[in-house]
Amino acid sequence: MSDEKEHGSGSVAPGDTSKRVGAEVIRERGVDPEELREKLIDAIGAEFTTYYYYTNLRMHLAGEEDYKEITEDARLEDRAHFELVVPRIYELEGSLPNDIRDFADRASCPDAEVPTPMDDSGGFDTSDLAVEDILEVLLEAERCAIRTWSEICDMTRGADPRTYDMAQRILNEEMDHEAWFIELLSKERDDEINPAGHFARGEPGDAPYSTNNRFNDSA
Amino acid sequence: MTQSSNETWTVTIVVPEDSSLDEAGETYDLEVGADETILAAARSAGVWLPADCQQGWCTTCAARLVDGDVAHPNARRYYDEDDEAGYVLPCTAKPRTDTTVVVDQYDDFLEFRAANDRPPGNSKLDS
Ligand code: FES
Numbered sequence: 243m244s245d246e247k248e249h250g251s252g253s254v255a256p257g258d259t260s261k262r263v264g265a266e267v268i269r270e271r272g273v274d275p276e277e278l279r280e281k282l283i284d285a286i287g288a289e290f291t292t293y294y295y296y297t298n299l300r301m302h303l304a305g306e307e308d309y310k311e312i313t314e315d316a317r318l319e320d321r322a323h324f325e326l327v328v329p330r331i332y333e334l335e336g337s338l339p340n341d342i343r344d345f346a347d348r349a350s351c352p353d354a355e356v357p358t359p360m361d362d363s364g365g366f367d368t369s370d371l372a373v374e375d376i377l378e379v380l381l382e383a384e385r386c387a388i389r390t391w392s393e394i395c396d397m398t399r400g401a402d403p404r405t406y407d408m409a410q411r412i413l414n415e416e417m418d419h420e421a422w423f424i425e426l427l428s429k430e431r432d433d434e435i436n437p438a439g440h441f442a443r444g445e446p447g448d449a450p451y452s453t454n455n456r457f458n459d460s461a
Numbered sequence: 462m463t464q465s466s467n468e469t470w471t472v473t474i475v476v477p478e479d480s481s482l483d484e485a486g487e488t489y490d491l492e493v494g495a496d497e498t499i500l501a502a503a504r505s506a507g508v509w510l511p512a513d514c515q516q517g518w519c520t521t522c523a524a525r526l527v528d529g530d531v532a533h534p535n536a537r538r539y540y541d542e543d544d545e546a547g548y549v550l551p552c553t554a555k556p557r558t559d560t561t562v563v564v565d566q567y568d569d570f571l572e573f574r575a576a577n578d579r580p581p582g583n584s585k586l587d588s
Pocket residue numbers: 511512513514515516517518519520521522523550551552553
């Protein structure tokens with residue numbers, strides 16, 4: 243029976259450490275592991291920039307403790323998403339850009355800046371800053387993340403179960419995040435009840451699907 | 462909020478012969494509302510064009526405008542020189558007249574952005 247199925251990844255010679263069967267099995271199944279890896283770098287570039295920007299957005303939800311808490315959950319989970327996928331990039335023989343500016347430039351989602359004009363010294367003019375505008379920035383950032391991780395699920399489905407598993411864990415949380423910010427923005431802007439269907443995380447940034455402690459202790 | 466309009470325009474989508482998309486070599490005529498993006502109209506008509514952010518940022522959807530006119534009111538990263546060179550981002554591009562676009566131009570557009578020292582050009586090509 244051994245001649246029934248030929249494995250292209252069998253082209254990696256015994257003892258050859260210059261190639262990875264872990265990458266060749268993906269190529270055999272029709273996905274270019276290099277292209278996938280570069281897309282993963284873009285995707286976690288966005289996780290990393292939103293982790294940064296959410297810090298500032300959270301700060302500026304002054305006096306709105308419940309909004310701050312939810313934003314903190316989303317912020318810490320974005321860091322968890324970054325951490326979860328970093329090892330995968332190295333497994334696929336990629337690396338993080340050496341210059342953080344390149345990392346931010348290639349992020350697949352927009353910068354989530356505090357929606358207020360900068361003053362001359364680069365500080366914030368917060369005089370017209372509205373809570374609903376911050377919530378809208380948060381909502382649109384989550385929507386971008388949903389699209390990105392859905393694309394990565396599409397790219398890996400049936401070809402790379404390891405990356406697919408990561409992407410679908412992250413996607414689960416991004417969908418939670420969108421639901422949270424729809425609820426908050428509906429109430430804040432339109433005085434409309436639009437339940438997320440969730441309660442706050444057990445502890446800040448719980449990352450119930452994606453945290454890599456439970457999933458990959460070595461990372 | 463975007464202004465409402467009942468107008469629709471015919472958007473012709475050309476998928477190049479050498480595209481890696483399943484639709485390579487095909488041409489589609491779609492009726493696209495003035496408030497609708499070309500990407501959304503194409504996907505809902507079953508034409509699966511490439512995209513990622515859908516916010517006019519990542520450039521995954523890049524296309525070339527060969528005829529007509531579009532507006533990008535909500536694009537997050539779209540520069541005057543893109544417009545001048547005839548590049549458009551279908552995820553945020555809304556037709557302003559009957560329009561023809563050639564899709565799947567991401568690689569060329571990255572080169573163009575890099576040549577203009579605009580992101581994500583060099584950050585992608587140097588890696
Ligand atoms: S999908 Fe990102 S710019 Fe169009």
